[in-house]
Amino acid sequence: MLDILFVKSAGLHSDSLRDIGVKDGKITYIANHSDAAPESKEVCSLDGKLLLPGLVEPHIHLDKALLLERMSEDITELRKAIEVTSCLKQSFTAEDIYERAMRIIEQAVRKGITHMRCHAEVDPVIGLTSMEAMVNLKKQLKGIIDLQVVAFPQDGLFHDEGMPLLIKQAVALGADAIGGITYMDADVGDHLEFVFRLAQQYGLPVDLHVDFSDNPKQLAIREVIEATRKFGMNGQVSVGHLTSLGAAGHAEAERIAAGIAEAGIHVISLPLTDLYLNGRGEHKGDYRGLTPISLLLKHGVNVIYGSNNVQNAFTPFGTTDPLDVGLLLAQTSHLGSAKDARQLVSMATDGSAAALGLSGYGIRIGADADLVVCSAKDARSLLYERPERERVYKNGRLVSQTEVKQYNWMSMEETVR
Ligand SMILES: [Zn+2]
Incomplete structure (x- = not known):
């Protein structure tokens, strides 16, 4: 069983949404999104958000x-x-x-x-x-x-x-x-x-x-x-x-x-x-x-x-x-x-x-699970808008979390992204 499964993650170099699994601090599973993904203790639904290497x-x-x-x-x-x-x-x-x-x-x-x-x-x-x-x-x-x-x-x-x-x-x-x-x-x-x-x-x-x-x-x-x-x-x-x-x-x-x-x-x-x-x-x-x-x-x-x-x-x-x-x-x-x-x-x-000679780096099987979640549709929006890094993982462990709240002035409601 995986420790964390990131569901429907977008990547800068992949056209399709992927499921990415982490076990013991390493990336152990990468596949196009499917309902048949392996079981995991924790499921993090990204719904099209970017998952970047640290x-x-x-x-x-x-x-x-x-x-x-x-x-x-x-x-x-x-x-x-x-x-x-x-x-x-x-x-x-x-x-x-x-x-x-x-x-x-x-x-x-x-x-x-x-x-x-x-x-x-x-x-x-x-x-x-x-x-x-x-x-x-x-x-x-x-x-x-x-x-x-x-x-x-x-x-x-x-x-x-x-x-x-x-x-x-x-x-x-x-x-x-x-x-x-x-x-x-x-x-x-x-x-x-x-x-x-x-x-x-x-x-x-x-x-x-x-x-x-x-x-x-x-x-x-x-x-x-x-x-x-x-x-x-x-x-x-x-x-x-x-x-x-x-x-x-x-x-x-x-x-x-x-x-x-x-x-x-x-x-x-x-x-x-x-x-x-x-x-x-x-x-x-x-x-x-x-x-x-x-x-x-x-x-x-x-x-x-x-x-x-x-x-x-x-x-x-x-x-x-x-x-x-x-x-x-x-x-x-x-x-x-x-x-x-x-x-x-x-x-x-x-x-x-x-x-820096980092041998365990990247989003690939066997790499360290050093990962960042943020909302950007491509490299341009990532660089030009520099969105909050909503979740940061080091060796599969959450080390930072930033909640992005949006206030809609028309409905006068606050939503968490
Ligand atoms: Zn210097």
Whole structure:
């Protein structure tokens, strides 16, 4: 007997309504709707509502989220954002980081996120406090949301002689990926060599912040492609931002995009931050500092997107809803067709799951029952209207439920959808 049977569920990739069964936290039954479906302890009648796999947030900074109230000025420049955050970090405690991170996680679960990769700051000011907080959070949240933790040297690896040891200690605490940042150390080659060697030593993927600027000459991505090849890490490297590539010359950008595709590098667009901090310099007015999404897609790159920051010096905006970020990209990257909408939803689900190496992901027999129920008729209405995530399941367990009430002004009656 099944634990839960979802009856008459719609999917973005199937034309017919399906019945989907869950047993012991896994999907064990999928078939076109039939009255002869197997018996189940619980039956959830969806009546044509969408049943999606859990949303995946591939790039977020939980430890420095929700800092707007502590800032005495508005920040409009990357270096200044790093500087101000560095100052604020001096007063971070484990409890403070935990409290702000939990506020974001609560929102994220309500939005249907079942997997999240976060970057934990590691530097001489904060030491291992943030890393420890994230690793503890990951253990505590097991069964609600799967958290991956990246050991992230925001200020670079070589600005302080204690950093190389500190980052190794951070990784040893239980990192899921090795972080790096190509624009904070003088020698990109040394930086990447250190990061990739550490990744190899621990058998972990690499997740880098790369080329976050409007400068068409800042193209460390070329060295990232080389390092990915050299260390044989095809498919295990993700890069966030990559906005300089959008400013680079056409022929050069095409060449690099082909190299990214060949090296199997996942590219994470972070438009909430990129649109806010980029496009203010000499390109002002005609250039907005985004990752060149269409170019990368044309070359077959796995392009995805993340929230990055939520309400801090880098990004005053943010709700944690991946679909908000997807809509922003639709509006700013000329991605308005039905096909584009399907692609953008796929980026927040299958594409991000691939970047995070999630083997149990998807709606298929044997996959983890990480599922989201919402009312949308197709990818466009899902993305453009961003309906409430009415039910969210993690490993077959209900972790969030939002009741949608509608008040009909004609009949003066309230109905629950
Ligand atoms: Zn970031």
